[in-house]
Amino acid sequence: MQIYRAHVLVCGGTGCTSSSSVKIMQELETQIANNKLENEVKVVKTGCFGLCAEGPILVVYPEGSMYTMVQVSDIKEIVEEHLLKGRLVKRLLAGNKESENITKSLEGVDFFSRQMRIALRNCGVINPEVVEEYIAFDGYKALGKVLTEMTPEQVIDTMKKSGLRGRGGGGFPTGLKWEFAAKQVADQKYVCCNADEGDPGAFMDRSVLEGDPHSLIEAMAIAGYAIGSNQGYVYVRAEYPIAVKRLEIAINQAREYGLLGKNIFGTDFEFDVEIRLGAGAFVCGEETALMTSIEGNRGEPRPRPPFPAVKGLWQKPTILNNVETYANIPVIILKGAEWFSSIGTEKSKGTKVFAIGGKINNTGLVEVPMGTTLREVVFDIGGGIPKGKQFKAAQTGGPSGGCIPASHLDTPIDYDSLIQLGSMMGSGGLIVMDEDTCMVDIAKFFLEFTVDESCGKCPPCRIGTKRMLEILERITDGKGEVGDIAKLEVLAKNIKASALCGLGQTAPNPVLSTLHYFKDEYMAHVNDRKCPAGVCKSMMQYVISAEKCKSCGICTKVCPANCIKGEKKVPYVIDQDKCLKCGACMEKCPFKAIFKNV
């Protein structure tokens, strides 16, 4: 065993990989070799740190110094200064960009210090492709404990007492689900993992798969022992190539070590996991459609009951849990149900990972205890809204969820409080919107998504959502009719009541919640033909202020439609008939003479 005095961890998640972290690793190794440090410094590829907005990210241990937005050209300096001479490269340190206070270590960054990482405990700490590193951080210990010291009933009891609820959307108690499946008598049972993360903006499951794939395998084996199953399936979308590759590596390593296969830990228990790739249909994240797809059929939902715990995959009792749910399980087994249930709120225990995106400074992944307020997530951890703009609303739960307006910023977030606000936890996507967002446009965006992704099996979803979208398009085009809003409400209510699966039943939620909190915006669109946020193009104009215009002509050069005319010393004018409303002129005007007229 080689002991190194320093480890350089490079983020190998999808975000940082796309901003060239692979090249950064190669350059690091070259520079380290150039300085003859290869026996002292180890380069480790790891999973997502969560601060994706600041990627590519590099963390140097033992100091825990976090370098952000690292370029390949910065590597030479980091190696020569930090690794060779022990001097921090201050200009690249996290937190150094906004303030004078230099943050030397990970723990000192607000983004991390306010989080509590359970599901993401190993992301950004271990090398996901080395099983020994997972084992070093207590990996597979929970599986060993379960197999050698606990009965299946005790495992289920622990899960029930922990209060863990499904992290994928519905929030069904995991222990209860396991108990239903365990009670079924059958020659074969299955354990499935839903890694078909489809909500726009959510990527926590991908990060767990990329950063800590063994925790999923371990938890699925624990679930297999609890319900009496020997076969697991992970249904993951093919658009996650890095996640799929790491999961494959992890499964093979687990098989080599005998952590999957027969006689695990010297007991009679056998378990194996296989990967099934999904083609990326949103509906396949719905449990019955997912199982239909694993069976090799077109991914369409079927009515429930019978529930999967009774008749699931190939008509056999099956449990299906989400990646993040599984990632919590080994820790619950090791630290106990009491520990886990001491975190969170009365009915929602533990932590939740949120993928924060949209109009927010620290785009990325955060894990906070249930009951943390939206304000803490958005402002304290998320770093607030860019350019000093006002917070307008946050969208949770993706196309099945709804909006939470600024007036509810201080609501503690848990499953039940979000339902009360007309939204839902969903998988944990959190899209922040500022004052420049049109809520009707947002509702239209999510409905476009559901119309696109509707499988077409049941008419309420296939036809109903299409009709709703048509009305919304009419409203945003400035052609809204009196009674449109009432029609939307009736349609929404009927679709909710009659659609076959969760996708259809929740599809109207974005419309209902924006209607609830921002009805005045809908009214302004229909009655006054105005879009207050200035987003809907048919209802706004770009105008040049005659007073401010210095006739520099820059706008005419950027205008793709050639619709700005003017001459020296005469203010320029936009031809509204030809204007495409792209906004390029406003962006480029050095005198801020162009503005939106709503």
Next chain:
Amino acid sequence: MKSLAELEAIRNKALGEVAMRANKDGIRIVVGMATCGIAAGARPVMNVFLEELKKRNLNNVNVTMTGCIGVCRLEPVVEVIDSEGNKVTYVKMDAEKAARVVAEHIVNGRVCVDYTIGAEENK
């Protein structure tokens, strides 16, 4: 995987490699590695620390580098900082002295007073 003991054995073996990432409050050995330190022989000193720690399987000790603290005449300078932040500064270190610091100070908690900056300055 046949038993928990087997898992524990793998764990212990791997722990040494990753301990520095989990270890927030162990002992830190800081070696001055600016030009002055390197010229005075800081690199072999640091290597001895690494080797001795490995030999003794001391996972809770981190070896890090730092720059010049200004007493170039006393280099190589090594500081040992315990989990409470108490600092001992050793000066004019060499490979032999480094091995003794590990054996006496790190393992047994007895500061090697004769190597400290105080002892040197009072000569």
